[in-house]
Amino acid sequence: MRHIWRWFGPIDKVSVRDAAQAGAQGIVSALHHVPTGTAWSLDEILKRQDEVRAGGLEWELVESIPISEAIKTMTGDWKSHIEAWKVTLRRLARAKISTVCYNFMPVLDWTRTDLRWETRNGARAMRFDLVDFVAFDINVLLRTGATEDYPDQLVEDARRRFAMMSPGKIAALSTNIGAGLPGSSDGYSVEQLRDALSHYDSIGADKLRDNLIAFLSEVVPVAEELDMRLCAHGDDPPWPLLGLPRILSTEADYVKILDAVDRNANGVTFCTGSLGARPDNDLPAMVQRLAPRIHFAHLRNVSREAQGFPCSFFEDHHLDGDTDMVAVVAALIDEERRRKSTGRNDHEIFMRPDHGQEILDDLTRGAQPGYPAIGRLKGLAELRGIEHTLSHPASSATGLRPVAAERELFR
Template sequence: MIANLEQTFRWFGPADEVTLNDIKQTGATGIVTALHHIPCGEIWTAEEIRKRKAIIENAGLKWSVVESVNIHESIKIGEANRDEYIEKYIVSLRNLADNGIKIVCYNFMPVLDWTRTHLDYRLPNGASSLRYDAIALAAFDLFILEREGAKADFSPAIQQKALAYLENISLEEKNLLCNTIMAGLPGTDEVFTVAEFRGYLERYADVDANKLKQNLYYFLRAIIPEAEKMGIKMCIHPDDPPFSILGLPRVVSTKNDLLDLVNAVPSPSNGITFCTGSLGANLNNDLPKMIDQLGKHIHFLHLRNVQHETDGSFHEGEHLSASTDMFAVMKAVIREQYRRLKDGRKDVAIPMRPDHGHKILDDFNRNTYPGYSIIGRLKGLAELRGLEMGIRRMFFE
């Protein structure tokens, strides 16, 4: 008998309308959270970490994964002061390790975290989903942001569709589109203005995909040896969406990107957050094969599903019945668990969480962070739990 995956739930802290008591009732035992009130780039003090950990443990739960200790833009851009921010990052890791928190998720996406164009896309059954509309994104890029060089990124046909899209929505809808795309880091209410975002684009003017990769590897060469001493497992989150948007490069989007990353700084501490939604938004990614090839580096799982549309658009689908074959994904994950058991590894119960749930039922009466409803994620967790049990008993026991 092998250990099940560790069931976790993301929680945005004491201000989150989804309470720890709510999460406990889902059956999840682990909490995935971060100190969102500490500005990006500043040190997470031991005192603040202890406070958050105590709140979680007093609710009968465990702080399993940090998501995320965000990386300052100076590190991503490779600016002169990046070593100062890297040192602060290492201090934060040390304080986490001293408090027994050993899995840290992070990403290396320039400026924006995950990007969507619509946060309340209604499905035929009345549920609300997150959506990425490629035409709406093009309309914003071409005619609202008016990014220099944007026309070269879109075919004449897409430009025509984007203009028609913009001409057929109201001023209120245009403002909502801007605010949705320009949303800052998860767990905050920060929204960039178009002027602020243009300023970031200027800072990234000389940073192409190769330069961004080299800056990522510079960061890893500095922190991974320290993380290994502390017993911390760093796990990078893939780009979302997994392709360049708004003129900004993306470098954690494919199997080769992930192979390059783990080979750049070989270490048990240099690993991956395997997000089936982010990677699944790229039709060229074969997720079960990626798990078979990269499984030993996976320290954390985000299990969700996207439904592909046309023109590169997609929306968050049902956990088990959208474009990704979640049965094949879960089977590959369990195979990896058995490999770990055979190799004598202790990290067999990989933490996983349901991600980006629909709003359903009473979720509409709560002001939750986009994608982080309570009942929609509970539904996803229940489905994943049942899928895991069925595969385990049918094929592995």
């Protein structure tokens, strides 16, 4: 796999040189300062490339070109925003960048109630506390019909929890839930969040999926023409939030999108952390079946704190948690070998160590939540160790590698 490191640009307190020292081979970045719905200029793209090269690596992928709420709802300036997306693709192609990760989550991107929750050993991790989230929904956001979306006992637990919250805790919870895209300065106040949610009053999962397919029908042919690949990131967490539909939470969700626009340029960002928060997602099996269309892998692990879903969970160490990371990596390696044997020029799958716990010097660095230097270095080292072991000739001889299941989709 190609080992990639996420960098948020010059504002990032983890430098490109840090990433190179950690063992990364390339950078995934984006122009977070460009307003959503506006085409990226070639000058700004080349400037970011120069900034990355100054640290000793290359800007190899984009994560992400934001998709506006206008596109998701197909209202307002959505047509001009799609045209700007196409222009950005063409300019990225001129800069020799060929892979773009994006997400289609309405209003909220990945959502956590705590961005720096303290673990038992003093490390800090991102966490989604279901009771806190429901307490916010019912008592702070005051969303109409919120209590009907949750079991009675959970509603009661949330009301008791809220009664014990300090004003500071309530403010922090509101800020964390309303945070914008990673790396951006955007975010929602409670009032702004209420307004944003209102635009989805008449949009359910089927309509949102139709809008995604319509968007892909416009941009995938452009990507194909440019020999580029687009890859959709899954919902995080993978279930409806605040009454909003989620349409990329399961394998079946992905199959609908991939079948609807059946081209290799329409692909998957396989995030083990996002998909792993649902116990009914069998991640190694999903990799095996979706493998030909996986263009980017985000490898991280979460520990679920209850059976079923929705549930509370936290970002665990990369080899801990509820996902069998060895089996996932083995399936990705199998797919790389298959692609190489068939002559695909994109046989190498991009991978990044996603998120990470703040440990050691991370605790005082103040980097972007979820993106510490040492926590990700540790994760990358562990993942590289798995990959090197499973790729070594001795692993086959000793039976260490699991046998991949037959792939039936997208051959």
